[in-house]
Amino acid sequence: MDNLNLPSPGVIRRLAAIFYDSLLVIAVLMTVSGLAIGIRVIVVGEQAIKSSPSVAVNGVFFQLLLLASIFMFFYVFWRKKGQTLGMQVWRIRLDSNNGKRISLNQALVRFFTATFSALCFGMGFWWIWLDAKNRSWHDSMSNTKLVLLPKKSKNANVKDSTKDVY
Numbered sequence: 001m002d003n004l005n006l007p008s009p010g011v012i013r014r015l016a017a018i019f020y021d022s023l024l025v026i027a028v029l030m031t032v033s034g035l036a037i038g039i040r041v042i043v044v045g046e047q048a049i050k051s052s053p054s055v056a057v058n059g060v061f062f063q064l065l066l067l068a069s070i071f072m073f074f075y076v077f078w079r080k081k082g083q084t085l086g087m088q089v090w091r092i093r094l095d096s097n098n099g100k101r102i103s104l105n106q107a108l109v110r111f112f113t114a115t116f117s118a119l120c121f122g123m124g125f126w127w128i129w130l131d132a133k134n135r136s137w138h139d140s141m142s143n144t145k146l147v148l149l150p151k152k153s154k155n156a157n158v159k160d161s162t163k164d165v166y
Contacts, residue, residue, distance in 0.1 A: 095144065
C-alpha cells in the first residue's frame with residue numbers, strides 16, 4: 001500500500017466521487033427509514049401513525065439513527081478497502097498518513113469534520129486549493145489523505161504466457 005508517490009486527487013474528482021456516494025447514501029437512508037418506520041408501527045400501532053404521521057419519524061433517536069447509518073456506510077468502506085464505491089469509480093483511495101488503513105477514531109474525526117465543512121458551504125473542501133499538500137480540513141484533522149490510484153493496464157487481466165514456461 002505504497003501511497004508515498006501517488007498524487008492527490010483534485011477537487012472535481014473528489015466532488016464526482018461524493019456525488020456517486022450521495023446517491024448510495026440516499027438509498028441507505030431510505031432503507032433505514034423504512035425499517036425504522038416499520039418498527040415504529042409495530043411499537044405504537046398503525047392507527048397512531050395514521051392519525052399523526054410525524055410520530056413515525058420524529059425525535060432525536062431517529063436523527064441519530066440516520067447519522068449513525070451514514071457514518072457506518074463510510075466507515076465500512078474506508079476500513080475494508082479504503083474506498084467507497086464512488087471512490088472506486090474515480091480511482092481514489094483513503095489512507096492514513098502512515099500508509100495504513102484508517103482507525104475508528106480517524107474515521108470519526110474525518111466524518112464529523114467533513115460534515116462541518118459541508119455545513120460551512122464546503123469551505124473545507126475548497127481548502128484543497130489553498131493547502132500546499134492539497135488537503136481538505138477533514139484530511140488535516142484526521143491525519144488521513146486521499147490518493148489518486150493509477151489507471152489499470154488494459155492487459156492487466158491477460159495472463160502472461162511466458163510465466164508458464166518451465
